[in-house]
Amino acid sequence: MSAGEADHPAARLDDVVHQRVRLGILTVLDEARRADFAYLRDELGLTDGNLSRHLRVLDQAGYVAIEKAFEGNRPRTWVSATRQGKAALAAEVGALRELLDGLDGRRSPS
């Protein structure tokens, strides 16, 4: 970190990953490797439109891969995290952990 930059961990959070819906999507994908559209939507309590919008942001950042497939004649949309997406989640988790540790250090246990 260069001198003169803010060194608060919140200054290192990246909106692309930090935004709560997108953080939820990447977290589910970290747990599930890949997930279909309906699973993500239900797991995170989203509408179709809201999930689509945030998947588009993650896709444009190169953080997810989206694959459309047919099972029988039922279309399914599969989503998985890319290597870059995993790295971005790891950076977010590191900053969040530092932020939470800072709060803990100040707080008495009672």
Add this chain to the structure above:
Amino acid sequence: MSAGEADHPAARLDDVVHQRVRLGILTVLDEARRADFAYLRDELGLTDGNLSRHLRVLDQAGYVAIEKAFEGNRPRTWVSATRQGKAALAAEVGALRELLDGLDGRRSPS
């Protein structure tokens, strides 16, 4: 939590507190009790305009109290977290911790 609701911790994050600048502000205020405008701005690496905008959102939610005062003839703006603001930060921290714990549980140490 009622049946039918999404139970993923990301679904419990509140944008008012989760947004990265506002999370930073509430975190600094948790550490500092109160902080002046310039300190918050520099600590979080923000512009005046950006900090003002996010303080307005937090103020409208009842999460911060803003007090303008003169020291000699130098105006200062003091910001502190309200009881509601502290409760909102605590809820955010709880949801984040659950989210991070879920990730840890899935990850092998190597």
